Amino acid sequence: MRGRAVALGLRIAQTLPVLFGVVLISFLLTRALPGDPAAYFAGVMADAESIEATRVKLGLDKSLPEQFAIYVGDLFRGDLGRSVGTGRPVLTDLAERLPASLELTLSALLLSCLIAVPLGVWAAVRQGSWVDHLCRVLVTAGVSLPTFFTGVLLIYVFYYLLGWAPSPLGRLDFIYLPPPQVTGFYLIDSLLAGDAETFFAALRQLALPAATLALFTLAPIARMTRAAMLTALSSDYIRTARAAGLTPRKVLYGYAFRNALLPVVTTLGMVFSFVLGANVLVEKVFAWPGIGSYAVEALVASDYAAVQGFVLAMAVLFVILNLLIDLSYALIDPRIGFAGK
Amino acid sequence: MTSPTRRTFLKTGAASAALLPFLKVLPASAQASETLVVVSGETINSLDLHRVGTNRASYQVAVNCYDRLVTFGRKQMPSGEMSFDYSVLEPELAESWEISDDGLTITFTIKPEAKFWDGTPVTAEDVKWSFDRAVSVGGFPTVQMKAGGLNRPEQFAALEDGRFQITLDFPSKLALPDLAVPVPFVINSKVAIANATEDDPWAMEYLHTTPAGSGAFKVARWDQGQQLVYERNDDWTGGPLPAVQRVIVREVPSQATRRALIERGDVQMSFGIPDRDAAELADELTVHSTPIANCIHCVALNTIFEPFRDPDVRKAIAYAIPYEAIFQTAAYGRGKPLWGGETEISDIAWPRAFPYATDIDKAKEHMAASGFPDGFEVPLSISLGLASWMEPTALLIQEALAPLGIAVTLEKIPGANWRTAALVEKTLPMHLENFGGWLDTPDYYFFWAYQKDRLFNSSNYYNEEVETLTNETLHMPTDHPDYAPKLKRMFEIAIEDLPRIPLYQPALNVAMNGAAGYEFWFHRQLDARPLTRAST
Numbered sequence: 076m077r078g079r080a081v082a083l084g085l086r087i088a089q090t091l092p093v094l095f096g097v098v099l100i101s102f103l104l105t106r107a108l109p110g111d112p113a114a115y116f117a118g119v120m121a122d123a124e125s126i127e128a129t130r131v132k133l134g135l136d137k138s139l140p141e142q143f144a145i146y147v148g149d150l151f152r153g154d155l156g157r158s159v160g161t162g163r164p165v166l167t168d169l170a171e172r173l174p175a176s177l178e179l180t181l182s183a184l185l186l187s188c189l190i191a192v193p194l195g196v197w198a199a200v201r202q203g204s205w206v207d208h209l210c211r212v213l214v215t216a217g218v219s220l221p222t223f224f225t226g227v228l229l230i231y232v233f234y235y236l237l238g239w240a241p242s243p244l245g246r247l248d249f250i251y252l253p254p255p256q257v258t259g260f261y262l263i264d265s266l267l268a269g270d271a272e273t274f275f276a277a278l279r280q281l282a283l284p285a286a287t288l289a290l291f292t293l294a295p296i297a298r299m300t301r302a303a304m305l306t307a308l309s310s311d312y313i314r315t316a317r318a319a320g321l322t323p324r325k326v327l328y329g330y331a332f333r334n335a336l337l338p339v340v341t342t343l344g345m346v347f348s349f350v351l352g353a354n355v356l357v358e359k360v361f362a363w364p365g366i367g368s369y370a371v372e373a374l375v376a377s378d379y380a381a382v383q384g385f386v387l388a389m390a391v392l393f394v395i396l397n398l399l400i401d402l403s404y405a406l407i408d409p410r411i412g413f414a415g416k
Numbered sequence: 417m418t419s420p421t422r423r424t425f426l427k428t429g430a431a432s433a434a435l436l437p438f439l440k441v442l443p444a445s446a447q448a449s450e451t452l453v454v455v456s457g458e459t460i461n462s463l464d465l466h467r468v469g470t471n472r473a474s475y476q477v478a479v480n481c482y483d484r485l486v487t488f489g490r491k492q493m494p495s496g497e498m499s500f501d502y503s504v505l506e507p508e509l510a511e512s513w514e515i516s517d518d519g520l521t522i523t524f525t526i527k528p529e530a531k532f533w534d535g536t537p538v539t540a541e542d543v544k545w546s547f548d549r550a551v552s553v554g555g556f557p558t559v560q561m562k563a564g565g566l567n568r569p570e571q572f573a574a575l576e577d578g579r580f581q582i583t584l585d586f587p588s589k590l591a592l593p594d595l596a597v598p599v600p601f602v603i604n605s606k607v608a609i610a611n612a613t614e615d616d617p618w619a620m621e622y623l624h625t626t627p628a629g630s631g632a633f634k635v636a637r638w639d640q641g642q643q644l645v646y647e648r649n650d651d652w653t654g655g656p657l658p659a660v661q662r663v664i665v666r667e668v669p670s671q672a673t674r675r676a677l678i679e680r681g682d683v684q685m686s687f688g689i690p691d692r693d694a695a696e697l698a699d700e701l702t703v704h705s706t707p708i709a710n711c712i713h714c715v716a717l718n719t720i721f722e723p724f725r726d727p728d729v730r731k732a733i734a735y736a737i738p739y740e741a742i743f744q745t746a747a748y749g750r751g752k753p754l755w756g757g758e759t760e761i762s763d764i765a766w767p768r769a770f771p772y773a774t775d776i777d778k779a780k781e782h783m784a785a786s787g788f789p790d791g792f793e794v795p796l797s798i799s800l801g802l803a804s805w806m807e808p809t810a811l812l813i814q815e816a817l818a819p820l821g822i823a824v825t826l827e828k829i830p831g832a833n834w835r836t837a838a839l840v841e842k843t844l845p846m847h848l849e850n851f852g853g854w855l856d857t858p859d860y861y862f863f864w865a866y867q868k869d870r871l872f873n874s875s876n877y878y879n880e881e882v883e884t885l886t887n888e889t890l891h892m893p894t895d896h897p898d899y900a901p902k903l904k905r906m907f908e909i910a911i912e913d914l915p916r917i918p919l920y921q922p923a924l925n926v927a928m929n930g931a932a933g934y935e936f937w938f939h940r941q942l943d944a945r946p947l948t949r950a951s952t
């Protein structure tokens with residue numbers, strides 16, 4: 076047990092150089108971007124003099140190493156800097172927007188897993204049947220339809236034509252107050268506050284964007300599940316298990332599925348990290364105040380602190396995610412252990 | 417439930433006045449008559465216009481939540497729509513004002529009944545503090561104040577009799593109108609000073625999120641990146657009390673989503689819709705498309721590029737541009753054509769149609785007469801941030817210049833880079849430009865776009881006569897006998913020299929479904945004060 080803790084500690088220690096690299100690279104890359112934030116933020120009518128004054132105000136007149144030293148020093152004090160665009164500490168912005176993105180992404184992934192995994196398993200078991208074809212159609216559609224198109228289409232059908240969905244106006248319709256912040260997830264916070272009405276309001280707002288994103292993420296998961304199940308089902312141990320007379324249920328879920336789960340979890344991790352950054356289009360279509368649109372706006376304005384803060388937050392998130400996935404491997408497959416390394 | 421919940425807290429009333437609308441679902445009727453929902457694609461990033469980095473969409477807070485000393489009048493345009501009237505100044509916080517005979521001092525009497533939201537009276541000290549702030553903080557506000565001849569705090573004085581006085585260095589017709597633009601808004605200086613710190617003497621930090629004004633609306637709620645909720649100030653003295661109790665400005669980045677919302681009628685107003693939507697929605701909804709005052713979409717020919725120093729080349733291009741096709745494709749016919757005007761300059765209207773129209777034979781003649789009869793290669797630069805009109809325009813120009821032997825390559829520049837390349841460094845040989853001036857006089861446009869080294873003179877244009885004439889006319893009263901002749905001469909030179917070839921005057925499009933009372937203002941932002949609910 077102690078060996079495992081040490082291994083875990085080592086594994087976490089490995090992430091530190093990664094994080095430092097991210098800090099350095101994001102700093103350098105933002106500076107290398109074309110575009111002059113001083114000219115941008117000095118406003119429409121600015122002359123050379125006021126652009127220069129803005130540059131001094133933003134601290135951009137200092138040398139690069141000096142700026143970097145200040146940035147790292149601030150980071151150690153837990154200060155991610157201040158976004159010029161929003162005029163607030165980057166940390167506050169991220170704390171407000173990250174939960175919105177996470178709530179959307181996680182519900183979409185949950186939804187897509189609930190559909191994709193059983194579908195993939197079923198398609199593998201009944202290879203060539205209509206289920207398999209349905210799986211193929213869904214996968215192809217999911218891959219080939221861009222999210223902004225699916226989003227607009229869903230709005231058109233369910234909001235504009237049928238009127239079933241609420242106005243696509245972000246996380247809550249304007250007649251509701253956001254629940255008191257605990258986790259930042261409206262669904263959880265409203266339940267914690269015992270407020271069923273706000274919970275359902277938030278859920279209704281979430282339905283369409285989550286469905287859009289789910290359709291998009293469904294494809295890789297369903298495909299990977301199907302492929303992994305096919306490999307598992309045709310392997311020797313399944314033949315042995317069948318020959319030993321185990322029930323089909325036991326064979327399918329106890330042996331085949333458990334072994335097929337490993338690549339699926341890997342894919343899930345990849346999809347998650349990919350989607351969190353890529354759902355900016357869905358956020359735009361549904362006016363979702365998430366981190367993706369924040370990052371894009373910051374990037375357009377060359378808002379250095381905000382871009383760096385976003386990259387760093389994403390890096391930390393990915394590091395944690397990879398850690399969790401590594402740990403879950405050990406749970407799924409007992410042969411993988413940290414102590415053994 | 418042991419701890420008080422949000423709802424019980426609200427019901428007990430403490431903060432309920434401002435937050436009442438969010439109590440569950442309002443009765444449909446009450447909601448309809450009192451609340452107006454506006455969607456916009458832009459984000460409001462600050463409640464303080466004077467802050468560095470405050471974007472255009474945020475100027476509306478200065479308009480709706482703060483008062484200025486004066487405001488412009490309103491007029492009905494020939495189209496029947498309402499617009500601001502640059503020629504008339506009306507009181508907002510000031511009851512009256514006097515201009516000294518030499519035109520150097522302006523003395524304002526402030527309305528005695530004018531009160532800030534906290535109930536304290538608006539005093540000359542508040543005005544002085546606010547104006548001092550605008551000329552001291554640098555950046556956009558300071559530049560805009562300079563346009564009216566307002567440069568230093570010493571120019572502003574709170575007189576002992578409670579009046580407020582401005583002393584100008586020279587008489588200027590722009591001084592008073594410049595007080596009606598959003599920048600010189602009056603802040604409750606007592607509140608601001610109480611929240612200022614040594615590092616932050618102008619309370620930038622505090623006013624960024626907490627306005628302290630006397631305007632028609634208070635900010636009831638601001639969720640950055642999502643919505644801004646205005647709540648009417650029932651004690652407003654700056655003008656007629658707004659008809660609606662509450663205006664919710666919701667940010668919806670996707671244009672398709674905004675369109676679905678306004679068409680369904682779930683929101684009453686969609687602000688700043690694209691030309692295409694305006695053209696398509698005009699039949700089913702009320703769509704206002706107002707040509708933006710003193711704004712021109714044009715092709716700029718940079719004199720640093722050798723062939724563009726040749727007047728025949730510039731004229732050849734002016735005759736080759738497919739104006740009508742551009743107006744229909746890029747602007748969907750919204751706005752005002754600025755080509756095919758009369759050769760004789762009989763009035764001083766601006767923006768005005770230049771006497772060029774698509775005529776490929778004339779274009780070829782000029783090209784043959786120029787120093788570049790075989791043509792040349794030139795990049796045409798556009799901003800990706802303004803691609804919706806620039807891209808189709810550029811493609812049409814590219815196509816039209818090919819027969820002249822001018823090989824045009826499109827160069828797309830990212831939005832963040834555009835200002836630096838086009839306006840600050842002025843290195844783009846041929847590009848599209850969209851400057852519009854807040855102060856609606858031709859000389860003001862010339863000041864920014866035709867004078868040497870000015871920000872929007874992206875063509876590096878220099879003409880000694882234009883320099884002199886612009887300096888002479890800029891502060892000259894419009895009824896001065898020399899004013900019109902001098903302007904006509906400036907137009908003549910601009911038409912002859914063509915550093916900028918006007919294409920059309922763009923429109924600001926606003927769609928309404930269940931709202932009325934819209935007025936166009938030069939600042940191109942939402943003025944929520946005149947809006948009403950219409951019963952459709």
